[in-house]
Amino acid sequence: MTPSDAPVAESPMLELLTGFIVELRAAGLPVSLTENLDAMQAITHIPLEDRDAFKYALAATLVKNNSHWRAFETVFEVYFSLRGKQYSLGGDALDLPDTDDDDDAQANPDAAGAGAGGGGGEAMSPEQMAEMLFQALKQGDNAMMRALARQAVTRFAGMEPGRPVGGTYYLYRTLRNLDLDSILQRLMDESNDDAPEPMSPLEERLERDEFENRIDKLKKEIEAEIRRRLVADRGVEAMAKTLRKPLPEDVDFMHASREELLGLRKAMYPLTRKLAVRLARKRRHGRKGPLDFRATVRKSLSYGGVPADPQFRYPRPAKPEIFVIADISGSVAAFARFTLQLVYAISGQFSRVRSFVFIDGLDEVTRFFEGVEDISDAIHRVNTEADVVWVDGHSDYGHAFEVFWEKYGREVGPKTTVIILGDARNNYHASQSWVISEINKKSRHLYWLNPEPRAYWDTGDSIVGEYGAHCDGIYECRNLRQLEKFVDILE
Amino acid sequence: MDYRFESPASVTTRLRGVDYLSDEAIAGVVFLADRLGKPILVEGPAGTGKTQLGKSVAEILGARLIRLQCYEGLDESKALYEWNYKKQLLRIQAERNNESTWEDIETDIFSDEFLLTRPLLEAITSDEPVVLLIDEVDRVEVETEALLLEILSDYQVSIPELGTIEAKQIPMVFLTSNNTRELSEALKRRCLFLHIDYPDMEREKEIVLTKVPEITDNLADQVTRIVRSIRQLELKKSPSVSETIDWARTLLLLGVDTITEAEAIETLNILLKYQSDITRATKEFSADTNQRRPGVPRTS
Numbered sequence: 001m002t003p004s005d006a007p008v009a010e011s012p013m014l015e016l017l018t019g020f021i022v023e024l025r026a027a028g029l030p031v032s033l034t035e036n037l038d039a040m041q042a043i044t045h046i047p048l049e050d051r052d053a054f055k056y057a058l059a060a061t062l063v064k065n066n067s068h069w070r071a072f073e074t075v076f077e078v079y080f081s082l083r084g085k086q087y088s089l090g091g092d093a094l095d096l097p098d099t100d101d102d103d104d105a106q107a108n109p110d111a112a113g114a115g116a117g118g119g120g121g122e123a124m125s126p127e128q129m130a131e132m133l134f135q136a137l138k139q140g141d142n143a144m145m146r147a148l149a150r151q152a153v154t155r156f157a158g159m160e161p162g163r164p165v166g167g168t169y170y171l172y173r174t175l176r177n178l179d180l181d182s183i184l185q186r187l188m189d190e191s192n193d194d195a196p197e198p199m200s201p202l203e204e205r206l207e208r209d210e211f212e213n214r215i216d217k218l219k220k221e222i223e224a225e226i227r228r229r230l231v232a233d234r235g236v237e238a239m240a241k242t243l244r245k246p247l248p249e250d251v252d253f254m255h256a257s258r259e260e261l262l263g264l265r266k267a268m269y270p271l272t273r274k275l276a277v278r279l280a281r282k283r284r285h286g287r288k289g290p291l292d293f294r295a296t297v298r299k300s301l302s303y304g305g306v307p308a309d310p311q312f313r314y315p316r317p318a319k320p321e322i323f324v325i326a327d328i329s330g331s332v333a334a335f336a337r338f339t340l341q342l343v344y345a346i347s348g349q350f351s352r353v354r355s356f357v358f359i360d361g362l363d364e365v366t367r368f369f370e371g372v373e374d375i376s377d378a379i380h381r382v383n384t385e386a387d388v389v390w391v392d393g394h395s396d397y398g399h400a401f402e403v404f405w406e407k408y409g410r411e412v413g414p415k416t417t418v419i420i421l422g423d424a425r426n427n428y429h430a431s432q433s434w435v436i437s438e439i440n441k442k443s444r445h446l447y448w449l450n451p452e453p454r455a456y457w458d459t460g461d462s463i464v465g466e467y468g469a470h471c472d473g474i475y476e477c478r479n480l481r482q483l484e485k486f487v488d489i490l491e
Numbered sequence: 492m493d494y495r496f497e498s499p500a501s502v503t504t505r506l507r508g509v510d511y512l513s514d515e516a517i518a519g520v521v522f523l524a525d526r527l528g529k530p531i532l533v534e535g536p537a538g539t540g541k542t543q544l545g546k547s548v549a550e551i552l553g554a555r556l557i558r559l560q561c562y563e564g565l566d567e568s569k570a571l572y573e574w575n576y577k578k579q580l581l582r583i584q585a586e587r588n589n590e591s592t593w594e595d596i597e598t599d600i601f602s603d604e605f606l607l608t609r610p611l612l613e614a615i616t617s618d619e620p621v622v623l624l625i626d627e628v629d630r631v632e633v634e635t636e637a638l639l640l641e642i643l644s645d646y647q648v649s650i651p652e653l654g655t656i657e658a659k660q661i662p663m664v665f666l667t668s669n670n671t672r673e674l675s676e677a678l679k680r681r682c683l684f685l686h687i688d689y690p691d692m693e694r695e696k697e698i699v700l701t702k703v704p705e706i707t708d709n710l711a712d713q714v715t716r717i718v719r720s721i722r723q724l725e726l727k728k729s730p731s732v733s734e735t736i737d738w739a740r741t742l743l744l745l746g747v748d749t750i751t752e753a754e755a756i757e758t759l760n761i762l763l764k765y766q767s768d769i770t771r772a773t774k775e776f777s778a779d780t781n782q783r784r785p786g787v788p789r790t791s
Contacts, residue, residue: 042527045527053519057523060519060523066688201752202755209723
């Protein structure tokens, strides 16, 4: 069935969906034409008024990678959020929770009624409102929380039509006024008082988790509410554009926000597992082992003694030894951290991993990682305990390399793969690139990973080109996607 | 063609009938797969009921479950079909004394009789309804994935000597993946995608209550709340649903009514399988919770 056969074709729905898919692609999701057609076909089977089913139908056909789910959800909220004049910023028309919001229809009628009372109360004082919020959170009353979220946005966000401010600003204003931290504290105090006997730490923790969970829900409601109003004010396309965020694998290491770094760390674990499996598999299948005489003879019996199907042993090529030499000065620290984490997470695939960090001095940090289960702890120790400052704490690649060569140069052998991490911004010190050339001669491979965009290389005090001339490969490595690609060539 | 389900809601109800508690996403995708005649690629952490979904759907449809367990080195002759060459040899030898020509023998030995069907071929040639479960598809090599493509998009298998065998009926197909590697675009494109994550607390509690019927409501509540707390920690391996159920069973056997810290910590090894995870959880649970925990950021 082509989209033009679909009953939705004549409706504005088709137009909306096309825009939706264009936006998904702009956000980086690889939506193919077939998937597009599948989505169109899928929604013909779904009652359109069922918003959840509609959402899952689109998700199942368009999103084929779980890490893209968040991006999908954002775009979906923008394109298919509920609209109506109650969201417009102009009038102060307060909405009742039982308007056309179909989510409310599922909530129990009593709660919705109570919410209506709260939503309508324009004369409510901030204290009353805080009290109602407190009660709603305490009882986990979703309908009430939703109504209060709306109320809070109207009251505190101070949204004005056409004002060029992002949603995070409004969110911040609203949350500041609600002061959820003290509400959480009060909730905890109260349940402590209510408990017949003092709560054990475990109980207290569970209680706190429950409340935090509810508060998170409330925050999401507030965020959604602000987004809905912004969409109503600015239109779908403009809004989608401002909300567009890079996918986790495309987040730039050097400019990641705190939240993005957290997302990166979460994306890290599945990635390392994937890479470890891939490397192990490649090692086994890369080439064939020597002839397995016994197995060949055994197999030949089914061919009447003719060795028609030679058998080979499992190849067991030697695992490489990895030396990581990382610049951990401010600008590239995040990158070094991720790469070290990645290398250690897959260290089972190498015979040995040794790591060195430098700024203008150099220190071996392998000891921090040895026998440690938790890599992030080790990395924390690297950042605090390693002795990497020689003179002034500004990157000096030349000196660091010299020290490396003097102290550890002998240990680089034909099985060693050396990986250097850094932007090669040398603060105009001597480059000492002869060290790199010597390392390259002695080692099996020498790679340089640079977290800067290629366009910036060799500008200013960056001398990556000079070093790069002596390396087997020099790679731009700005995000997880590029890092993953690099690990693939390690063997 | 007749559809198997009337609505996503009916999928939920019927799955519940066989003790599989689905959520909206699961029900919606199963419903769509039936309507669109497309396979479902189920992905998610281990132990969240991916394989069970395939089995349960087979059960409610009263269909035969054909399961292809994937592993490294799986090939055509194990997945699709194989010629029974021993029998072919016998046939040729038996013909030796007869007058029949080579052509006769050739057409004869490359016929259905000498074909050994493997799971994929079996699934599409079956007369009765079947559910095909291709388990852990991420374990096969990228090249082997190509074997699946024809059957997944057109429900047919081409055998050079015989021609194309088309499906008598379109089976429901489930592919599961633990995401140990990226599956090829070609494969993903042909499937509906379903990510099954750890269930939210309410659903997990229901699951515990269903699977461990003797458990009290109170204990189930506590179990799932503790599990939720543990999943918020940064761990190597979060507890799966099956581990939650095991834990609930253990606590029941130990005769626990309300879980105290000591009991929780003693039995943590059922939920967590890495020593470093256990240490961390123990530390978290016995720590003074009035301090803000690291690792769980608060945005405000």
